[in-house]
Each structure stands twice: as structure tokens, then as C-alpha cells.
Amino acid sequence: MSRIVNLSCQAPSSSESDARNRGVFVKGLTRFVVSDNFQVMPVSTSAIISILTKLGVMDTDTIEERTFDIGVTEVLKLLQCSLVSKTPLTDVLLAREEVPELRNEDSLQRISLTHGILENQSERNGETSVTLVVCKSKKVVCYAEASKDFVDLLFSFLTIPLAYLMNGMHGGRSRGCISHLYNSVTDLDAKKYLKSNEIKEILLNPKIVPGSGYKNSFSEHAIKTKYESSKTSFPISTMNGMHGGFLQDPAMFTVTDDLVVTPISPISDLSLLEKFKISLNDIYVCEVQVGKEEACRLLAASSVSESALTDTFMRQIPKDALISDVDAAW
Template identity: 70%
Template sequence: MATISLKASVDKKSNRVVFVESDELFVDILFSFLTMPMGTIIHLISNLLPTNDIGCMNNLYKSVENIDVKYFRTEACKDMLLHPHNAAAAYCKSLKLKIDDLDILSFFCCEIPNCSYSGYKLLSHYKNVYCGCGRPMNRIKNLACPAPSNSGSDERNRGVFVNGLARFVVSDYFQVMPASTSASISLLTKLGVMDTSNIEERIFDIGVTEVLELLECSLVSGTPLTEVLLARKEVPELRNEDSLQRTSLMREIPEHQSEINGETSVRLVVCKSKKVVCYAEASKDFVDLLFSFLTIPLGYLMNEKHGGQSKGCIHHLYDSVIDLDATKYLKSNDIKEILLNPKIAPGSGYKNQPLGVKEAVDNQQYYYEFGVITTEIKGYYLNYIPPLLTIMDPKSPFEEGTEGGGFLLDPAMFTVSDDLVVTPLSPVSELSLLEKLKIPFNDIYVCEVQVGREEASRLLAASFVSESALTDTFIRKMPKDALISDVLKE
């Protein structure tokens, strides 16, 4: 099993990691966290014990798992939310430790081979998509000619995101800096360590499990290296009283930006006395927005928070990429852009998504040559040109002939709890929820709010740091255009 060796400076007195020293292998893995979709992160850390909830993201993920597939436009819609692809997967496949076991070089074709030769000639990145002939595209094919790796055997060309000969120090709170005496002294000073006799040098070998623990701790704790390397498990719980403060750290978005992308509306059932959202009644458009959060990379979420702090220390990692000189320490300015403004994977977006998150475009041409998916024509036979394949939108049933739709079907309606548990709408269940919350009928009112760019951005941030995302988004900072109408009079 592959491992990475880390040299650490440990403060024996406080039993805390001050910093670790590493080459590009470890830093590449840390930076890869920023490219990972939230659904992938929740999936990967779900097997760790104990499991820590990441705001409401765990509830969104479980909601997708629990909702019957009949509510989704295609079976692939559910799969792509539970196992979202990484738009930077071509880079991440070269990491020393394989964190995500998703095979990015796998494609799916029609179960009838002749259909790929002379029929509909379709290709899918996801299984459970149906071909134009009506048969499932579940015949798995691997790419014969993958793109060359970004790293090489030459020491000077090593590295995925950072240059191979660079050395770094990584603080306990995930600040990454070029290795230097001044950087080391600065970190020691911040921790109040003045006596070097208390500093001990230790070597740690970490594998995939430890990396996943670091990922989880970075989202909920300020000292992930100490908690993982020294097994000092003191991961704090996310407290609701903290969430509004962190959400409000987002940069204000001008009101006119709410109209840049499509808007949707949602009906909130609010407790008057407690000033909290009991639940929301929402159409598929609003739930499409919520579920799309699982496809969004962590780096995009950090960028969307505009420098605001999070519960853990992952924002320090993001800020480190901002501060690093791309010409000296990163592979290129394009790599820096991939880390700071990552896109969602091809096929993951949909029209009129309020956030307007950009989708990566797969401009590669794929051919079906003698039962193999290839990106180049081999020319085994004179004048033979293999069929060019068309990549399907996994969210669109082929018979519809439309692309750009969301994940769910109209006219389905859903109930969304304050902590973003999504279920098909049920008046009986809603009454049971009010009973569980011990809220009488005469203490509620219903309001309808519009959700545009600004509201979607606040909701994304709240879903990451809060356990009461609807309240933090709509009540504690009620949109100016909210349409409030008491439908249940006292």
C-alpha cells in the first residue's frame, strides 16, 4: 500500500504538530481537495469513524440516496449526484495516493455493439443511461489512449499542481508556505513556542485513510495535523450559533446580480415566536439547486465565500494557493486557476442554475475502433475511418431530445427541512414535523421568497457551515423582496 513520508516538528509540551515539511507529493494531495465535488467528499468520509457532519451537506447526500429514482429525470441523475465526477480528474489521477476510486477512463456504450458502429453511436460518462435504441448503455469500455500524465520520471518534471523540486512547510491549520527558516520561526512564534528544547522531530508515514481523515478534519477543525498524526481526536461539533457569523462573512453581492441567472421561488413555513424556518415547500427547481451543491468543487465553495472563514481550516489552504507565486511554485497560472476557480464536471450543469457555476467542456473527440474507445485514429486499414461517438447528456432521456435540464422531474413537489433533509411532499409528514418541533398552528406563517444569485450564494455557504441553512439564509437575513402573507391567522 502506497504511503507518503512526512517530517514533522512537534511541540512536546502541548502535544501539537507545529508544522510538517514535505515535497510536492503531500502538497499536491492537499491542493487536490479543492477540486473535489462536495458529493465525493461526503461519500469518501462517510466510512470514517466517528463521522462528522459537514453543515447540511450530509443530509443532502442522504436525501438523494433515499428519494426514489422515479423522481429523477434519469437513473444516471441519481448516480451523478452520489458519485459526481471531478473536472480536474485528469490531473488527480497522477497523485501518489489514489483518494477517489472513481475510474475516470471508463465509458459506457450501448449493450449492442453494432449500435456503436452503425447505430446511434452514443457514449456516456455514466452508467444507467439509455441509448437512442432504448437499450441501457451499461457496456463498460476503457479509454485506450489516455492523455499523458502531468508528471514524469524526470525529477524536475514531477508534481501535479506544484513544481517537483519545491519544498514546503504545512502548518497545523493547513497554511502552505515555501520552506524557509523565516516560515518555520513564524509558525513557532504564532504558537508561543520560544524554547526549542520542547520541539521534537518525528517521521510519519500516511496512507489513504490518514489523508481522508485530514480532509474531514480540515472541514470541521483548526488542527487537522495534530488530530490525525498524533491521534488527538478533539474534533468540535458545529454549533448553530457560529453558523450565522460565518455565513455573514461572505462578500455582499450587488442586488442586480440576482437577476443574472434564473430565479425560482420557495414557500417557507416560519415559526413566529422562534423566528426559524420549520420547513419549506419547494418545486423541483429549488431542489435541483440544493442537489447541485453536491456537484460543486470545494474550491468553488471557498471562492463563493469570498475569503470568509469556515468552521475548519480549509480556507487557509485556499488562501495559500492565492499567495503562492505560480511562476515559481505551481505548474502554471492555468493550474492556479483550476484550484481557485474549479469548474463542475461536463454534464453536471443545467440551464438557469441560479449560481451560474461554470461547467468544464470536454472538447475531446472519441472514436469507436474495433471495440475500443480511442481519442485518435490508428489507421490500421486504408481509407477506414472509425465512427465518431456523441457524448450524451446523462440528465436527458434520449427520446426527449433536449439537453440542459436539471436532475428532477416536473411536477414533483418536495418538503425541505431547515437542515436540508429533502423528501417528497407529504402534508401528513409536515404536520408530524410541526408536532415534533412543538409548534402550534397559530404560531406559524407562510412566506414566499424568490431565490436568485444572491440567495443561492448565501444558501450554498449556509449549507456548508450551518445546521439551520434555511433559517440562516432567509430569516436571519430576509431578502428585501420577500412576499410575506399570513395564511394562518391567530
């Protein structure tokens, strides 16, 4: 920050009126029912019956009440499971042994970003190029050799709020259930359950902090925002040098299919091929362009897949280039 801002803090009161004003988003005394798939509803008999009916629970004798302490560890696990699981409460609080993992199958069919986050995707301004090393027989991208522009784009994904991503899906769903939280806020009566209509807007359409994203990525379309206290309004200052991205220039990197980024090294690249048992004559090297459409697909794939490069770029590679020596012999 470029200057110091003093915020007044009143002593807490035990009165009911003050209790109603506590909290961040919802009114202090409001109570909710949260289903296993993170659907949030105001407490009511109909809401509880609806949840139990969907689960096929007809006998109340089979229901057991438990109380859990939720700390930082549980919150982080719930966030992780919300991205990959339809039952995060069960997975985290009941300590299910098999926690769902990210998988490739149907990953890009479960999330639709093609008309959402980025406007005018047909425009090709802001492109960068990436060199892909592809295994012809397995038809997968082994790794990419990329400049700082592409890695800056990948790192900028970390600055995008989840709700900003959900808003861009336009009804698309990921493997997890984070979209149910977004839809729950959409359905809630702001005057009755939330602290204000402005709070609801913040939850549904969060803005990216100016200067925190890559210059050619989603951040350029975000509206600049302010953080406000009760008496003081001040803009978030842009950090020095952030307009040029996150990395120093020049720099080259190796990006694996599951988006592990390391400084480029011939020894490391060869070790990747050895790790996956890929021979040199089974390799196809090509250069692809990364524009807004590819960035959109890459963001989608990074949310639900362990093979983000393959899911994003294999469609751009000519099929005849992927004919391996074994296929040619046949």
C-alpha cells in the same frame, strides 16, 4: 463519454528529471511546510520559525516529531475538518476527542458571497418559489415544501468545486481553514513550485463540468472546460437529460432547516413538528421567492450552518407575522 480515447502511458523512470515531473500540481521534488491551519509554504527556516512563533513555542525541547501514514480515511477526515475547524491536522492526526461541529453563530458574517459568485444579483430572472413552515415563538424555519426546481438548486451545490467557492468569497472566511489553502496557492511562485501557470489557474479558478449543474444556478456562469492529456484533448460530454436538472418532474419535497431532502409526506411533516415540540397554533406558513441573491445566501449558509433555511429566509418574513400567542398576550 461518447467515444473511447486511448491514452499512452510511459513506464516510470527512476531518474531525477522524471521524478520532478511526477505528481499532479506541484513539482515532484518540491517540499513544503503545512501548518495546522492548512497554510502551505515552501520549506525554509523562516517559515518554521514563523509557525512556531505564532503558536507561542519558544523552547525547542517541547517539540516532538511524529510520523503518520495518511490513507483515504485520513484524507476524508481532513477535508471535513478543513470546512469546520482551524486545526484539522491536530483534530485528525492526534485524534482529538472533540471535533468541532457546524454552528450557527456568526455563520453568515464569516463568509461574504454577496458580490462574488453570481453576477448582477439584483436581477430576478430564474426565480422559484418555496413554501416555508415557520415556528413563530422560536423564529426558525421548521421545514420547506418545495418543487423540483428548488431541490435541483440545492443538489447543484454539490457540483461546485471548493476553489470555485473560495474564489467567489473575495476574502470572506468560513469557520474552517480551507481558505488558507486557496491563499497558499495564490502566494506560490508557479514557475518555481508548481508544474505550470496553467495548473495554478486550474487550482484557483476551476471550471464546473458542463451539464453537471442546475440550469438556473452557478453553472450557467461557468466557462466550459476541457480535460487534456499529453496528446489528446477532448471535451466532457453532457449527459442526456441533465439540462433539465437532477430530478424527475413533477415532484414535491420536504426540505428541513439543515437541508435534509425527502419526498413530501403529510405524516412526515407532522412528525417534524412533533419532534421539535411545536404546536399547530405556533406555525406561520408563507411563500418566499428564491432568486440569485437567495441562492447565494443559501450556498453560504449550507457551508457553515446547521440552520441554512433560517439563516437565508428569516429576513424576508415580516416581524408582525412572527408574533406568537404568548407574545400577543403580553
